[in-house]
Amino acid sequence: MKNTQKKLKAKQFRHLSKDIIKNPMIYIDEYFRHQNSIITWQNDINLFVNAGAYPAMSCSNLVGNGYHCKEMIRQIEVAYVIFKQCRIAKQVNPLQLFETQADYCNYIENLEFTCNGKRDPQYLISKFFSFQSLREWYETMDDLMSYLTVNTSNEEDKFGDSIVVIRELLIRLGFALSYIYEDDGLFTKMPSYLKAEPDEVPDEEMSCSQLSEM
Template sequence: MMKNTQKKLKAKHFRYLSKDIIKTPMIYLREYFWNHTNIFYWQNDINLFVTCGAYPTMSNGDDTENGFHCKKMIQQIEVAYVIFKQCGLPKHRNPLQLFDKREDYYNYTHDFEFTSHGKRNPHELISKFFSFQTLRKWYETMDELMQQLTLKKANDHDQFGDKIVAIRELLIRLAYALYYIYEDQGLILPVPSYVKTEPAETAKCLKE
């Protein structure tokens, strides 16, 4: 039986989420992707933010909205965490395995689409994201990137090392996971044929 985790998720546990969004994450996804940006612009914003945070010399400083983009990324990490907990998604054994099948590699390289066994699979992307790092660690990573952007130029200390490649890839993949959920108007979870489902408070992330 799925453990009811929603009672443990309260606004005070997050930086930016309201209780309404915690109750129904689709509120945020509809508002953000309908009113604020499209996924292609957002992907570029994430890529630029992480690149400049890893190596501040490449940043234009006053010409970019670094603080705004950082806040939006943290909000989306929090929304994804709510979905992760409410839907009882399991941890992934190999979160940095990019492709399950050759078809997934083809979909990525030719269409820039994130699939698992040939199908878009947002719950898999969210699972990998929080299997790589906890929510607390993602907070630390985003804070460190933002702090780096306050520097005029890169210092000799390698803040992130090779890990920055995984951080950027996972942030972009998380953005697409949330976009897929928005586009599909919900999250479809695979269950065995003998399992019967019914609406529940912990499944509101799946509902309109």
């Protein structure tokens, strides 16, 4: 079966190298192994979005807002690569946050994002890009960052109620990448008649790449 999907290129993104586009696990493994835990990252996202939506809450002298914004954009790009390479389907209703009672209980009791009781990074990534395209997420992040340059809040409400959705989906995306890190890759169910033809990956990178495994 011929693959007609266009290859992603570095020039399509702001912060991704060719190597990371070829193997997103390079970034995911390095970030969650050496830079941040998911709980700390969740708090960073929460503070950043709050300050971007209401600049009076900003603590610009204490936190690295520019760094956090860049990392959020980088993670959005990494997730987009996975979204396209794994051909993840969009959802009709991405704002339906819980599929079952078990998913609700997992969130309330364990702060775990599940689909039908199981952790599913693809499900979370699908919600993220079903709500907005990559271009629209770029615009959202740019707006949040630009608002942080304002010393005081004004009467203009740039985001409205959507700020709640933006914060929730950014946090869920962070958890999706964290789950991929904890599982050493992303496992996808594929029809038995399909054969995988993964791109050539250097030997030293093979251990952390399972994105193409069946």
